Every structure is written in C-alpha cells, then in structure tokens.
Amino acid sequence: MKNAGKKKRVVVIGAGIGGMSAAIMLASKGFLVTVLEKNSHAGGKLNLLETKGFRFDLGPSIFTLPQIFRPIFEGEGRKLEDYVKLQRLDPQWRNFFEDGTVVDLWEDPKKMRQELKRFGSLTSDEYESFLSYSRQQYQIVERGYLRHGLDTFSQFLRFYGWKDARDLDYLRSMAGSIRSRLSNRYLRDIFEYFIKYVGSSALDSPAFMNLMPNIQMEFGLWYVSGGLYELARAFQRRMEECGVTLLLGQEAQEIERADGLVTGVRTCGLDGSAGFVKADYIVSNMEVIPAMQKLLHAPPSAMKKMRRFKPSCSGIVLHLGLDRVYPQLAHHNFFYSTDLHQHFRRVFREGKLPDDPTLYVVAPTRTDPSQAPAGCDNIKILPHIPSLDDSHPTTREDYAALKEICLDKLERMGMTDLRRHIVVEDFWTPFDIETHYGSHRGSIYGVVCDRLSNYAFKAPKQSFQFRNLFFVGGSTNPGAGMPMVALCGQHVARMIAEQDAKEAQ
Numbered sequence: 001m002k003n004a005g006k007k008k009r010v011v012v013i014g015a016g017i018g019g020m021s022a023a024i025m026l027a028s029k030g031f032l033v034t035v036l037e038k039n040s041h042a043g044g045k046l047n048l049l050e051t052k053g054f055r056f057d058l059g060p061s062i063f064t065l066p067q068i069f070r071p072i073f074e075g076e077g078r079k080l081e082d083y084v085k086l087q088r089l090d091p092q093w094r095n096f097f098e099d100g101t102v103v104d105l106w107e108d109p110k111k112m113r114q115e116l117k118r119f120g121s122l123t124s125d126e127y128e129s130f131l132s133y134s135r136q137q138y139q140i141v142e143r144g145y146l147r148h149g150l151d152t153f154s155q156f157l158r159f160y161g162w163k164d165a166r167d168l169d170y171l172r173s174m175a176g177s178i179r180s181r182l183s184n185r186y187l188r189d190i191f192e193y194f195i196k197y198v199g200s201s202a203l204d205s206p207a208f209m210n211l212m213p214n215i216q217m218e219f220g221l222w223y224v225s226g227g228l229y230e231l232a233r234a235f236q237r238r239m240e241e242c243g244v245t246l247l248l249g250q251e252a253q254e255i256e257r258a259d260g261l262v263t264g265v266r267t268c269g270l271d272g273s274a275g276f277v278k279a280d281y282i283v284s285n286m287e288v289i290p291a292m293q294k295l296l297h298a299p300p301s302a303m304k305k306m307r308r309f310k311p312s313c314s315g316i317v318l319h320l321g322l323d324r325v326y327p328q329l330a331h332h333n334f335f336y337s338t339d340l341h342q343h344f345r346r347v348f349r350e351g352k353l354p355d356d357p358t359l360y361v362v363a364p365t366r367t368d369p370s371q372a373p374a375g376c377d378n379i380k381i382l383p384h385i386p387s388l389d390d391s392h393p394t395t396r397e398d399y400a401a402l403k404e405i406c407l408d409k410l411e412r413m414g415m416t417d418l419r420r421h422i423v424v425e426d427f428w429t430p431f432d433i434e435t436h437y438g439s440h441r442g443s444i445y446g447v448v449c450d451r452l453s454n455y456a457f458k459a460p461k462q463s464f465q466f467r468n469l470f471f472v473g474g475s476t477n478p479g480a481g482m483p484m485v486a487l488c489g490q491h492v493a494r495m496i497a498e499q500d501a502k503e504a505q
C-alpha cells in the first residue's frame with residue numbers, strides 16, 4: 001500500500017456552505033483540511049449586516065431539507081439541533097397579485113383546502129393532484145441524481161435506464177406542465193415561481209423541476225432562530241471541532257500544476273502578503289467558470305465545454321429598516337408581475353431588466369422580533385434580474401432606477417408610503433455580488449436550468465483536466481440553494497475518499 005498512514009492534505013478554496021460541507025466531511029474522514037476564504041467571514045452568500053438595531057440576513061432566508069444537513073453535524077453523539085434551532089413556518093408564502101387577490105400557501109392541507117375554497121372544488125382537486133405529481137418527480141430525482149451525486153447525462157441513463165426515466169417529466173417545460181395540470185391562474189403563477197429557488201425561468205426549465213413544491217410541502221420550510229447567519233456560525237463551529245484550519249482574508253490567486261495534477265494554491269492576504277499552500281487534493285468552492293479562467297488560466301478549448309453552463313439570474317437586493325410595521329406581510333411574501341411569462345421572457349431570453357418584476361419580500365420579524373427594534377420592520381426585497389452580460393451592459397444607475405420601480409410596485413400593492421418609513425437602507429447590485437463572492441457574472445444560484453443548453457445539469461464535480469481537482473457549490477451538480485450545495489460537499493468528500501483509497505492500493 002502506497003503512502004499508508006500519511007494524512008493527505010486538502011485545500012478548499014472558499015468558505016461557502018458548499019466548501020465548508022466538503023471540508024467538514026473530509027476532515028471527519030481523516031484528511032488534513034485547510035480552507036482559504038478571501039472575505040473576512042465564513043458562510044459565503046450567507047452573510048450578515050447588523051446596524052442600528054436591525055439584523056439583516058444578506059443572503060438566504062429560506063431553509064429547506066434539514067435532513068440533508070444532518071450528516072454534517074452528526075458525530076460524537078451530536079446532531080443538527082445542537083447547533084441551530086429550527087422553526088417550521090406555516091403559512092410558507094403569502095402571494096400578492098396586482099388585482100388585489102392574496103393567496104397564502106399553507107403546508108397544512110386543511111388550511112390550504114380552506115384557502116382555496118373561494119376558487120371552487122376543481123381548484124382544490126387540481127392542487128392536490130399537482131402535489132402528488134410534484135412528489136413523484138422529487139422521488140425519482142432524489143433516488144438517483146441527488147442520492148448518488150450523478151454528474152452527467154450518461155451516468156443518468158446508466159442509473160435510471162430509458163424505462164425508469166420515462167416517469168420523469170422531461171419533455172415539457174415546467175410552465176407547460178403546470179398549464180396542463182392547473183386551471184387557476186394564481187396557482188399557476190405561484191408554482192411557476194418555485195423556479196426562483198434556482199434562479200431560472202419556468203418557461204425554459206424542464207418540467208421535472210416541478211419537484212420543488214414537494215421539497216417545501218413534504219419536508220417543511222424553516223427559519224433558523226436568530227437569523228439564517230446562525231447556520232454559517234454553526235458550520236464554522238463544526239469545522240473547528242473537526243480540526244479544519246480556516247484562513248480568513250486569504251484569496252486564492254492561482255492553482256499550481258505539475259505532471260497533470262494540481263499541487264497547491266498561491267494566495268494573497270488582505271495586507272497583500274503572498275503565500276503558498278501545498279495540496280494533495282484541491283476543492284474549489286469558487287464557481288467552476290471563474291476558477292478555470294482565473295486560477296487555472298484554462299485554454300479556450302477547455303472553456304468551450306463550459307459554455308452550456310450559463311449563469312443563473314442575478315438580483316438587486318434591498319435591505320430596509322423601517323420605522324413602522326406592515327402587518328399585511330407574512331414572513332415570506334411574493335408580489336407577482338401582472339404577466340409572469342413576460343417577466344421570464346424579458347429577464348431570461350432578452351437579458352433586459354424587468355419593467356414589472358416579481359418581488360420576493362422577506363419580513364423575518366414575523367417569526368423573530370430580535371431582527372429589528374421594537375415597532376420597526378426589517379425587510380429584504382429581491383427581484384430576479386439578468387446576470388451581468390457584456391452584450392447588454394447595465395450601470396449602477398440602471399439598478400437604482402429598477403429599485404424605484406420595485407418601491408413603486410410595493411407602494412401600489414398596499415405598502416403605502418413605504419419610502420417615507422425607511423430609516424436604514426442597504427443596496428446590493430450584481431456588481432457587488434460578483435465582486436464579493438467571486439460568482440460568475442454576479443449569478444446568485446450558480447448555473448441556470450435550461451432545457452436547451454444543459455437540461456438542468458450543472459458542471460461535473462471532478463475536473464476533466466486534473467483528477468485531483470474538484471468543484472463544489474451552486475455551479476456544480478446538484479446545483480443551487482443551501483441544501484444542494486451542502487449535499488454537493490458531501491458527494492465531493494466521498495469521491496475524494498474513494499479515489500484516495502483506490503490510488504493507495
């Protein structure tokens with residue numbers, strides 16, 4: 001046996017949820033793990049702003065699929081709940097439409113049936129049948145693609161076979177399948193907008209993405225007490241317990257290569273100091289395309305293979321501290337475009353800023369009063385917009401104009417005098433998202449789901465150029481959102497351990 005007993009060194013570039021998940025799982029398998037993070041906090045897009053008594057979660061606000069996080073926190077008799085307190089939210093979403101209609105989405109089937117009563121029994125029947133279909137799609141995708149970490153179409157076919165894959169709704173678009181199953185226009189918009197979880201368009205995503213409502217309805221929609229950033233703190237604590245070395249303020253500048261393998265990472269500290277960390281394996285939580293371009297200077301032939309992995313949408317993110325409360329808001333709210341398909345077409349096909357965006361509005365004080373001073377409100381407003389694109393250049397002024405459109409829309413749809421009640425404002429544009437997290441063209445969720453270019457596959461987790469280089473996070477399979485990147489980290493750790501064991505024989 002070669003190198004028996006010698007601990008292998010792994011360098012993880014980036015302390016996002018994906019990177020930290022891989023780091024924890026690798027350390028618990030006996031690897032010596034160092035995490036390099038360019039920013040001064042761990043968590044990546046899980047980020048926090050505390051100011052004037054307001055506590056803003058700058059990134060994620062919805063926690064789903066807790067079971068995926070469990071293995072990361074298990075060991076020495078501990079469990080996820082020893083690190084974070086989870087609260088299940090119901091209603092899950094409140095949905096506001098321009099005609100004044102408001103529809104709550106309840107996990108509780110009795111409450112949902114009551115909510116839909118005003119639309120007649122056909123709507124309730126179609127709703128229930130849609131959830132069964134969503135569950136079926138989830139179960140198929142879970143037992144192969146998610147559980148086994150499938151990366152390519154050929155692996156997919158080998159696992160499922162043509163016969164088995166037949167039950168997967170892949171020929172239609174997500175919106176097409178919804179249209180054939182639901183006649184209620186409000187439910188159509190609500191279920192189409194589940195595609196927000198992966199920053200894509202329901203017109204262009206394959207229909208099996210309709211699995212997403214099942215994730216919420218079967219396993220719940222959760223809040224992390226104290227704010228979602230507590231999850232980043234929990235990951236950091238777990239890394240410390242597992243003996244992972246975390247180096248904050250250390251940017252990876254270049255991945256060194258020799259003899260067809262990667263050998264280490266050149267770094268630059270916040271003070272400009274240069275360094276080098278040797279590695280037997282490297283895991284990049286920097287997205288695949290920027291990592292290949294900036295850290296590996298990959299040749300155009302290698303970049304060509306990546307063209308199908310276009311970035312997901314970006315967003316402007318507006319965090320507002322208000323000196324009043326808008327009682328009509330639930331914890332999670334959506335204010336829909338008059339024509340949602342027009343919104344999808346404009347953002348995802350034409351690459352233009354929306355003129356009537358769908359707005360996601362989060363008001364965490366509904367569950368956790370500690371997020372704002374008494375009598376005040378803390379809200380996040382997030383419309384999805386195109387990622388940065390040189391063929392449609394946008395400026396900060398364009399984003400500032402869009403912000404005004406969003407505020408107009410909310411004032412029109414019931415949040416009267418919103419502007420007058422703003423006491424704190426924090427505003428992120430795609431430029432900030434790109435610079436701060438190193439994401440590809442300011443994407444929020446990694447790679448877009450698109451039937452024509454990638455059929456919802458993201459980049460593979462193992463580099464096709466260097467067998468000891470792996471990628472983790474939203475730009476790789478299974479893709480975006482905290483549960484998926486946490487799962488990706490677990491798959492990467494397993495792949496490295498299996499490869500290492502094989503090569504040691």
Ligand SMILES: Cc1cc2nc3c(=O)[nH]c(=O)nc-3n(C[C@H](O)[C@H](O)[C@H](O)COP(=O)(O)OP(=O)(O)OC[C@H]3O[C@@H](n4cnc5c(N)ncnc54)[C@H](O)[C@@H]3O)c2cc1C
Pocket residue numbers: 013014015016017018019036037038039043044045046058059060061062063064250251252253285286287315317382436437438439444445472473474475480481482483485
């Ligand atoms: C506003 C917003 C709202 C969202 N809402 C939700 C939600 O409600 N629920 C949900 O599940 N998901 C949500 N998401 C998506 C979710 O945040 C991401 O899918 C997930 O956090 C991505 O994790 P990651 O590990 O892939 O990458 P990231 O979180 O982007 O982490 C990558 C890390 O790598 C670091 N890095 C990059 N380059 C280098 C380098 N060269 N050297 C060193 N370090 C480097 C970055 O600084 C960063 O810390 C949201 C995202 C945003 C921005």
